[in-house]
Amino acid sequence: MSMRIDLYFKVLNIVAWIIFIGLAIDTGGYLTNTLWVLLGNTTITSNFWNYINLSDLYQYDLEFFICLTVLLTTIFLFKTILFYLTVSVFQKKKFNLENPFNETIRDFIFNFAFIALAIGLFSYAGKSFCYWLINQGLKMPNLESMKLGGSDIWLFMGITLLIVAKIFKKGIELQSENDLTV
Amino acid sequence: MPIIVNLDVMMAKRKMSLNELSEKVGFTLANLSIFKTGKAKAIRFSTLETICKVLDCQPADFLEFSKD
Numbered sequence: 001m002s003m004r005i006d007l008y009f010k011v012l013n014i015v016a017w018i019i020f021i022g023l024a025i026d027t028g029g030y031l032t033n034t035l036w037v038l039l040g041n042t043t044i045t046s047n048f049w050n051y052i053n054l055s056d057l058y059q060y061d062l063e064f065f066i067c068l069t070v071l072l073t074t075i076f077l078f079k080t081i082l083f084y085l086t087v088s089v090f091q092k093k094k095f096n097l098e099n100p101f102n103e104t105i106r107d108f109i110f111n112f113a114f115i116a117l118a119i120g121l122f123s124y125a126g127k128s129f130c131y132w133l134i135n136q137g138l139k140m141p142n143l144e145s146m147k148l149g150g151s152d153i154w155l156f157m158g159i160t161l162l163i164v165a166k167i168f169k170k171g172i173e174l175q176s177e178n179d180l181t182v
Numbered sequence: 183m184p185i186i187v188n189l190d191v192m193m194a195k196r197k198m199s200l201n202e203l204s205e206k207v208g209f210t211l212a213n214l215s216i217f218k219t220g221k222a223k224a225i226r227f228s229t230l231e232t233i234c235k236v237l238d239c240q241p242a243d244f245l246e247f248s249k250d
Contacts, residue, residue, distance in 0.1 A: 176223075180221060181225070181226065182209065182216060
């Protein structure tokens with residue numbers, strides 16, 4: 001049983017590392033592409049990171065273009081931080097099923113919840129911004145290609161995790177009481 | 183904490199060391215030390231029973247209530 005759990009954790013650790021590296025590349029991609037455009041290379045606006053065509057937006061207004069790319073970079077940065085936290089918890093080896101309620105895991109769940117909420121809020125802002133731009137008559141790439149969909153899921157996950165973290169806090173108290181019962 | 187643990191007094195009366203008591207009651211030294219120093223938050227009836235049996239005393243002999 002323990003060996004199987006160890007195997008699960010090892011597989012999860014590897015998956016978390018792969019996702020973390022992928023997200024870090026995505027964040028870097030959005031950041032460098034934005035900087036590249038700001039430095040004067042406007043040709044890549046039609047073939048932005050993840051093959052997004054933002055040339056219409058760039059020609060419409062540079063400030064709106066910067067606003068959207070900064071928003072996208074921020075969302076990916078938060079996602080990267082989320083998986084960095086996951087990877088770091090795996091590295092610290094704090095997942096102890098015999099003594100699961102500890103401060104590290106509680107902090108991890110709290111941080112995870114707040115970052116998930118931030119991703120949800122930023123994604124919602126990005127989605128609303130894109131809809132507004134479409135209403136202005138601009139041709140925008142679809143939300144899925146910009147990974148702006150699913151803000152409601154992130155918000156739901158954030159709130160759920162906050163509740164889980166509160167329960168976890170109570171669990172830590174109960175465990176400490178149990179540890180101090182002779 | 184208003185409950186004072188006088189286990190060391192009782193142990194001295196019985197001329198018993200903490201190691202010896204822990205061997206006789208079958209608890210770890212760490213757990214017994216938590217109890218003796220008053221850091222414990224709760225005590226099971228079974229624990230009380232065992233300690234009373236080994237030290238041949240009543241719970242009131244090593245537990246005291248103080249209003250402070």
